[in-house]
Amino acid sequence: MLAYLIRRLFAAAVMLVVIIMVVFGIFFLVPKWAGVDIAASFVGKQADPAAVEAVREKLGLSDPVHLQAWEFFKGIFAGRTFATGGDVVHCSAPCFGYSFKSEQAVWPVLTDRFPVTLGLALGAAVLWLVFGVAAGVLSALKRGSLWDRSAMVVALAGVSLPIYFTGMLSLATFAFGLKWFDAQYVPLGQSLGGWFGGMILPWITLAFLYAAMYARITRATMMEVLGEDYIRTARAKGLRERTVIGKHAMRSTMTPILTMLGMDLGALIGGAILTESTFNLPGLGQAVLNAIRNQDLPIILGVVLITSLSVLLANLVVDVLYAVIDPRVRLT
Amino acid sequence: MTEPGRSGAPVDGPAAASPSAASPAPSAFLDVRDLRVHFPTDDGLVKSVDGLSFRLERGRTLGIVGESGSGKSVTSLGIMGLHTAGRYGRRKARVSGEIWLNGTELLSVGADHVRKLRGREMAMIFQDPLSALHPYYTIGEQIVEAYRIHHDVGKKAARKRAIEMLDRVGIPQPDKRVDNYPHEFSGGMRQRAMIAMSLVNNPELLIADEPTTALDVTVQAQILDLIRDLQEEFGSAVIVITHDLGVVAELADDILVMYGGRCIERGPAEQVFHEPRHPYTWGLLGSMPRLDREQQDRLVPVKGSPPSLINLPSGCAFNPRCPYADVPKDDLSRTVRPELTEVGDRHWAACHMTQEQRERIWTEEIAPRL
Amino acid sequence: MTTQRTSGRRKQALAAAALVAGLLATAACGSSGGGKTSDAGYDAAGNKVVNAGTTKGGTLKFAGTQDGDSWDTTRSYYGFAWNFMRYYSRQLVTYKTEPGKSGAALQPDLATDMGKVSDGGKTYTFTLRDGISWEDGKPITSKDVKYGIERQWAQDVLSGGPVYLKDILDPNGEYQGPYQDESADKLGLKAVETPDDKTIVFHLPQVNSDFPQMLAMPSASPVRQDKDTKSKYGLHPFSSGPYKFESYEPGKSLELVRNTQWKDTSDPVRKAYPDTVSVKFFSNANDMDQRLIAGDYDLDLSQSGMSPQGRQTALKQHKGNLDNPLSGYVRYAVFPQNVKPFDNEHCRKAVIHGADHLSLQTARGGPVAGGDIGTNMLPPTVPGTEGREYDPFALAGADKNGNIAKAKEELIACGKPDGFGTTIAVRNNKPVEVATAQSLQASLKKIGVDAQIDQYDGSQTSGIVGSPSNVEKKGYGIIIDGWAADFPSVQGFGRPLWDSKYILESGNNNYALIKDEAIDELFDAYAKELDEGSKGRIARQINHKVMEGAYYLPFTYEKYLNWRSSRLTNVYMTDAYNGYDFISLGLKSSK
């Protein structure tokens, strides 16, 4: 088990390096092929070539890509010093550099925004798990019924409607119309009620999408599991149907659900872009959206790194959890 | 057509086939009367079991044989009440007739009552022990659960009982293996564990639905021995279901042969095995594995395919496959459904041939070739 | 299969958008509560002061969809940021706090007067006021002003802002900037002298009548050397104005509080009514507009118009809270002369005559959200303008739907009686511009001009359409673009566009490649002319020359819809920033 974990962690580290290389590549090579100049967009309207060159120098864009990547790695573990035109800044580890756009250090941006995204993802996950799984189980037990069919129609809507739409709809209804929630982000440390009031609509909106997916998968899995021989065995023992469903069938149904949950949570750390921008949540998704707009590589890299890390971690946790749930899986 | 009337007779006559509400509580331990299990499907009503009756006493073993799809499993699940428990969706199985178990009629008594009987009064062993055991729980947990539903005991006591049962069914080091998961057991051990789980509550009726099909030959024999020993020890009534006449010949006191959801021959094992009186049973005997033959051709199934359960052939359901369909006069085989008639001592068969015709064909054509 | 699915999705999205718009309209209706009786009326702040008042206190709440490009006075090029910077920075001279045209006039700020001009306009001497101080109470000195200006030379560290002063004071680029400055006080810029703490003298190598305009830009603000955090300065600039940075989280929020060291007696411009000025940034423009309408915020920081849905709701239910000012932009098509046949002025005229100006205006958003049909290239907010009176091609008059007959004549004169083929270049990130290109394409078809549309990466303008050789290679005969003045003068607006000296290999703005000696001379004359009336006349002459050359097809003088909360006092639009004059705003009640 320990050896397995070490091996997996090592693989994860290699994976991260590859991901960073790819992002670097995309960021530097694609514009080069397309013949465009990132530095020019950081100079004002009167972009004279010397100023563009100076900016390119300052952003480190004139060094070869592998050198930049190496500097970047070094910065994370050992810190690095940025020096241009008389401006010398030491950035201590973990150094992810400075935003091209706002000049703020990337690491505090990440640590500041991470909790917002985490709160969004976790809160939504609780909702979608509870409602998605419950709806899926009910649908499986009452398959073909009016409930089942309407639940599946709603679920179809949930997976196909864009977040921006459901988000604006919920804002229009609950924030501007009924005025139940203020729907403006307030940090948790500042006010619990305010935080809740700001997060509830994003949670519901995001959860709606995922609950829909989870309901469909729960339904399908549950129906499959109910056809298993061991469910019949459980009934043959004289178990109450409650126990048969709630214990024997649920245990098997939850296995694929948990796998999905791990992946989804991991991906959401960087992927709640639409929800965050619809609800103006100052999370990582919003940051990366702005960064892409501003061609702000250091922020993009930071978020991509955090996201990849959390996806990889989630993968690992899922694998370990899987072994705990399913005794047939052995981690060797 | 008279009631055989012998006390302890495991198999009764067709009289029991009339499902009258006024029928008195029977004296037999298990009395199945005119059992019908029909499934509504998109293609039509599947009559998987259609008018099946039999009796079984404690301490006796009934073998039910028949080819795949003849309704053996549906019958046993019907007795266990598992067609109605946990059936989701709009299409429910339709179960009718009467199932008397120890003086209680199971189809009318209420689902929860039947649930409480399940696992305690009647238990079942399934064909494939791997898929029938929950992969995520240990053998011990599953046996303990089976015990504690019906017995108000603590976990420790239940665990002791589970180990005891595992020991009894011949699992070595039961105190260790009790904590293993099903996938850590071999096929034969799994079936032993399954048996231990079924017997943990000392049920009076044990239904073994093809208990050895998934196992290899040497293990098969051990499991059959185990079932026989346990039956002697616990004195339960046992129903053994199989395709294989050989298995029941060894194990059963009586044999019931099913075809297309109905009984076409039944009687004491000796008689059905040595003097079968129905062409379908002859076919089954012909497909029996024999020690003196090569393994390759051991299974010569009855020619033709099983009948549609939605539209049974008219007349005798077996007639499209029966080599002797033209023997009975007036084309009876194709027009009139043959009833079970007594063809020997407590021995019944459903065929239009006369006693003479049957005996002649058996002695002259069939027996010599077996 | 796939396409069907996409179109289904598309339809779904459209239906969804429509539904949301409807819902938002009703929601906002429900929330208005009918309490807004004091709306001053539609477009009321366009030319006069709305809700004049002197109440102090309260929090003035900005909302924005875009953070400033930088809050470092040296590094910003966004108009709204320049407007906002007056809260925490002062300049030698600045714009008058008056509505409309007079808002574009200058007045002394840190300086006691508009400067003593000597040496035929080449020397400006300013004296600083008494009582001016930094946020830590230390007085603002002439050296601080000089240091602040010198920062423009450090383009390698402080990129992004305008460099007019650098170009004018040091045209040969001799000074290396304060960070590379060898001298002890880092004040090595020769063209500026600070004989004492109160006096600052500028020596211009050449006369430039717009020099005071350049001193009014935030990039001429004082910066104190010991507070200069170089590239990080924009995260917390050190205040010389009535407010100072309390907190700033880029992309999230910004809060200014009173700078208690600032004395109103030392400042003739800034009234500083609110106690606090806050900005909250939104990533969802629609949500922001709903909150403006609901009264959670007072005005839009970026002063660039509401989202289509917000616009709808506001026009329907709160028209009295809206103003419809000019943005300062002219939207137009320009014809590069290095792409044939646009080297021939008759072919250019053919396109101008052939275009349907009304449908171009509609594509830009119509008269309210898009603006008036532009009739010439000098926007109505720039001194010297004749506005729409000057309409040499009858674009807003008789020929507003185009004049095919005239277009055909010009085609014949051009030697292309059957028309020709060309390419329209348009930024891919501006849907309105793409729509405009399509409208132009459609009307040109009628005169036999077959135009292909090429959408290019809008974030890479300077390398694509800003490179004449690339324009020629791609055959961009028509480029869709827009332009606004950095400071209100024909020089600030037109020199980069029309002066042949401003043609660059990359980052070029003279897309038409106008090489007209007469125009170049007029600009030189303008720079030497110190009389305002004569300056206006020269501006008109330049404008006429440009129009006569038929280098441009103007579409609109852009307008936008601007939200003004009923809480605000002293609201008016100024031509200096083409938005509300932030520094004058106050609140009706201090709560």
Ligand SMILES: Nc1ncnc2c1ncn2[C@@H]1O[C@H](COP(=O)(O)OP(=O)(O)OP(=O)(O)O)[C@@H](O)[C@H]1O
């Ligand atoms: N739930 C159901 N719905 C429809 N048809 C069913 C259902 N359950 C069983 N059947 C049908 O009833 C028939 C009898 O099935 P059953 O399982 O009893 O056969 P069997 O005799 O046990 O066969 P095997 O030897 O293969 O186990 C089969 O044709 C089967 O398809």
Ligand code: SF4
């Ligand atoms: S009734 Fe006829 S068809 Fe049926 S088994 Fe007897 S002989 Fe064959």
Ligand SMILES: [Mg+2]
């Ligand atoms: Mg079966």
